[in-house]
Structures are given as C-alpha cells and as structure tokens.
Amino acid sequence: MKYPGFVIIGLLFPVLLFSQTSITPIPGWNMKEIGGQYKFTPPDGNLEYDIMPLKTEPVNDLMEWIKVFSVKDLPASGYSGPLVSPAPIAKYIQSAATYTVMATDQQNKKWGLIYIAYKLPNNAIRYAKVKWSPGTQGTSLKIATGHFAALMKQETQSGTAKATVSDAGTQRPATTKSTNSRPASPTTAPGKGIPKSDIAGLALHSETGIGVGGMVLIVWRPYLLLKDGTMYQNPDISPYDLNVAKSKQQEPEKWGTWKLDGKIITVKRGSKNGVQEKPEEWKNGWWDWAMPAFSNEKLNASYNSLTGGGNTAMGGGTMTVSSTDITFNNNGQFTYESTGGGSFNGPGANVTAYSSKNKAGTYKLDGYSIELNYNNGNTTRQSFYFFSSDKKVFGIASRAYTLSEKTK
Incomplete structure (x- = not known):
C-alpha cells in the first residue's frame, strides 16, 4: 500500500540563492548538468526534478503550451498517460502554469508528474518537470517546487535568466489556521449507528x-x-x-x-x-x-498532519496552515496540539503534557473508530483507519497523520 500523497508543497524554507553563471545545487541532493539541463535527485531516489534550458519560441497561452509539451514528453520519456483517474489538474499559481498528471512507466509503476512553466520579461520560457512516486516523496516534492519557485522569483525580477545575489530575498508570508465550515454528519447514541x-x-x-x-x-x-x-x-x-x-x-x-x-x-x-x-x-x-484497528489497540509514537492552502508554492504572499500533532503512549494516553504554525510533541511527552485538561486525555481504538476522552470531560468519536500494516500512517476522518520523523 502506498502512503498518502498528502505532502505539503510551499515556500516554508529560505529562498535559495542563484549565482550569475549556474543554478545553485540543493544541499544533500545530487545535481547533474547535461547540455544546459539540470537534473536533481534527493538522497532517497524517489523523485526526479529537471530544470530545462530556456525556450525562446513565441507563446501566447502558457497553460496550453505546457499541456501540449506534457503530451509530447510523456511518451518520449517512456510513460503512458496522462491517466483519466485521478484527472490531470491545470492550475495557475501566481504567474506560473502548472499541469499535474499521473502516468505509468513501462513496468506499470505509477508516477506523479508536475510540469511547471513561467515567462521571463523578455518572453523566454523557463520550465521544469518534477516526477515522484506517489506517497513516498516526504519533503522532497516541497523542496523541488520551492527551488523552482525561487528561480522564478529571481529570473522574473531581474529581467534576465542571470539573477544576481543582491536580488535575493526570503519571503515570510503570514500564517493562519485553516477552517472547515462543513456541518458535521448526524449522529446517534455511541455505538447505535452502522453495525x-x-x-x-x-x-x-x-x-x-x-x-x-x-x-x-x-x-x-x-x-x-x-x-x-x-x-x-x-x-x-x-x-x-x-x-x-x-x-x-x-x-x-x-x-x-x-x-x-x-x-x-x-x-x-x-x-x-x-x-x-x-x-x-x-x-x-x-x-x-485500509486496515481497522484492533479493539483497545495501543500505539506508542508521535504523528503529524499538516494541511492548508494559499499561493506561496510559486512565490505568492498568501498561505494558510493547520498543523496537528498527536502523541500516543501504550498506557492509553494521548496529547493533542493543533496550531497555525506547527508544533511537535515527542513520544516521550512528560507527565505535565498528558495531564493537560484541554489538550490531553485517554484514547480508545476500536475498528474504524477512535474515541478521545479529554481531561476536561469532552469526548470526540471519529472515523479511524491505518493505511497499511506497518501502521506508520493513519487517518482520522479525511485527514492523514504520518509517523513523525523524530520517532521513526
């Protein structure tokens, strides 16, 4: 079972600087330059990120151009697709055209591909392709798209493809909590719903x-x-x-x-x-x-979920973030933190954390259900499921939680 592709993509890290003569490497990644094309791969090898040489052909509709390019590139690169389900997504983010498709290679392995393009002030086109294995990319996809977003910012602001270090800057967008206004589903007495x-x-x-x-x-x-x-x-x-x-x-x-x-x-x-x-x-x-939990199953780890929206992925100034951290121990206790900026509760959360009235209590897993009994007397019961037998990822309602890097 693949892990969910709930990987966040945004400029959540300092913008990388570019020299006048070359594209800056990504720390820890392998980078090769072949004929003006830069190929990046992260240490885990589950993603490829290619920055292509500038195109000088006249283009009126950038979105249509990137779609046509993807149709030609997929078979030329050995892929069949784009697949109908999930459907491709064409989306402008700031001034960049992005086209996301799913495809299969010759071994029938599935890949996600994002084609990104933007125009420079002189009407030249810079474009890139990011290929990843769905659910295994970790933070690599965020880093790749952020790297390209930084390049777009530098090239479009400088007016040429050779940005100077003096043009560099770090964007610090405001961070807010995301909200969900959809009414809750109707309930019965606990345990009196679907058998x-x-x-x-x-x-x-x-x-x-x-x-x-x-x-x-x-x-x-x-x-x-x-x-x-x-x-x-x-x-x-x-x-x-x-x-x-x-x-x-x-x-x-x-x-x-x-x-x-x-x-x-x-x-x-x-x-x-x-x-x-x-x-x-x-x-x-x-x-x-998905896999249900055993009755009264216990966990002993920390999990994190990060969701949101906005347009900072390609250099905009709006970002919404909702970060949730849950720590469980094998005594049936939990701590729960939901913030706008993100936080972390390690698996060794202290006694004070578990005794918090509003953010801690006891938990109970049973099949496709999780019950959280807070120390303040409140109780919530939501859907629950594991993504695979290793139990590194689980879902509560429609939100996925991944085993924290600090507890792997």
Missing part, C-alpha cells in the same frame, strides 16, 4: 487535492463500503455513531453505490446539486483497503 457486521471495508482512493502554498498534490480519500452495496464517502464521525437515515437526507451527495469485480471497483457517487454523477472505475493500484 460492524454491515461494513465490507474502508477503501482508500487516489485523488488530487491542494496543499499548503496552493500546489497540487495526491491524496488518498476514505470511502466506507457497506455490504448492501452502498458507499459513504469521507466519513468524519465514527461509522458506529452515524445516523444513516438523517445522513441520507442531510448529506445525500456523500452517499453512492459500489461494486467490486476482481480488482476493479465501480462506484457511483451521490447526486450533487440534483445532478447525478457518472460511474467511475477505480483500477488496481489507485485504490486499496
């Missing part, structure tokens, strides 16, 4: 989304599949507490149907604004079964 025996499983489907800074990313969305052939997408509350009848009335767009044929799931989503969605085929490799 465990009615659940066929929880499927994770590869889809596209927007991360911190506004760059396109790949995520794995949860779908609760019931044995009667109905499907409930993006479960937020514990399925064992969901009031099904009221949910179908209040949020019909979240309900649909599913049918498994071999390794292909055909789904039909609920109607949106009265318009019925067309059936979709989820092919092997683009979906997988």
